[in-house]
Structures are given as C-alpha cells and as structure tokens.
Amino acid sequence: MRDHDALAVEDFKPTFLAKSSMARKAADAAIGATQRALIEMGRKHGRDVRLVHPAHTTTECAPCGARTKHALPLSERTYTCTACGTSRPRDKNSAHVMLVRAGLNPAGADRVRPDSPQDRQAA
Known part of the structure; x- marks a missing residue:
C-alpha cells in the first residue's frame, strides 16, 4: 500500500466457487474481510x-x-487482441483493464510512473 498512490481491486463475489452454504459463507467472509x-x-x-x-x-483488451468473442481457456497465458493486435501476458492485460475501468493511468501497472507536473516544470 505504501508503494502505490492508487489501487484498483476486483469487487469479487466468490459465491459460485463454494459447493455448500457453510463454505460459501466462509469464502464470503474471507473476501469481505480482505x-x-x-480499504482501511x-x-x-x-x-x-x-x-x-x-x-x-480477462477477455477485454486494455x-x-x-472483447474476445470466445472464452479464453486457463491454459492460454497470453492475451492477443484480434482488433488491434496487442499481445501481452493475460494477467498484465487484466490488471491494465481494471486500471482503465477504475479511471487510473494504466502506465503505473508496470512500475512506470507517468510524468508528474513537477517533473515537467523542472525539465
């Protein structure tokens, strides 16, 4: 948390993963607590x-x-966009999509900070 100015996190609801109601309640509680x-x-x-x-x-191009027209199997680890040709690791693409949806600058996902106004004034 100390290393980043902003964070985008999936608002994940794990109910479809649990088979029993007790497991579902435990999973919901764990995700909610996390x-x-x-946030705190x-x-x-x-x-x-x-x-x-x-x-x-995972199916949208950042x-x-x-959006891809087919579901990507979990074994496919590289996302390639058919519209613009972008190819990148699936997890990094998903992280960039979340940053875009959150309204944050996606350049920070690869530990590259955009130029701040102070940096532009110093140059």
Whole structure:
C-alpha cells in the first residue's frame, strides 16, 4: 500500500466457487474481510482504493477496449487482441483493464510512473 498512490481491486463475489452454504459463507467472509482491510489500509496511508466490477476483465483488451468473442481457456497465458493486435501476458492485460475501468493511468501497472507536473516544470 505504501508503494502505490492508487489501487484498483476486483469487487469479487466468490459465491459460485463454494459447493455448500457453510463454505460459501466462509469464502464470503474471507473476501469481505480482505476487502475491508485493504480499504482501511488505503485510508490509513492516504491512498485511493477503487473496487472494479470483475466481469470480462480477462477477455477485454486494455488499449482498445475490444472483447474476445470466445472464452479464453486457463491454459492460454497470453492475451492477443484480434482488433488491434496487442499481445501481452493475460494477467498484465487484466490488471491494465481494471486500471482503465477504475479511471487510473494504466502506465503505473508496470512500475512506470507517468510524468508528474513537477517533473515537467523542472525539465
């Protein structure tokens, strides 16, 4: 939390993963507690934490916004956009999609900060 100015996190609902009602309640409680702790740590350190709807984050292209017409199997680890030709690791593409949906600058996902106004004035 200390290393980032803002954070985008999936607003994940794990109900479809659990088979029994007891397991579902435990999973819901664990995810809920983690989200609450993350938001509280963000508040404590003065960071912006945004919850993002998780639908289609792995099938959408971050640069152009196009969505694949087919489901990507979990064994396919590289996302390639048929519209713009972008090819990148599936997890990084999903992270960029979440940042775009949260309204944050996606350049920070690869530990590259955009130029700040202070940097531009110094140059």
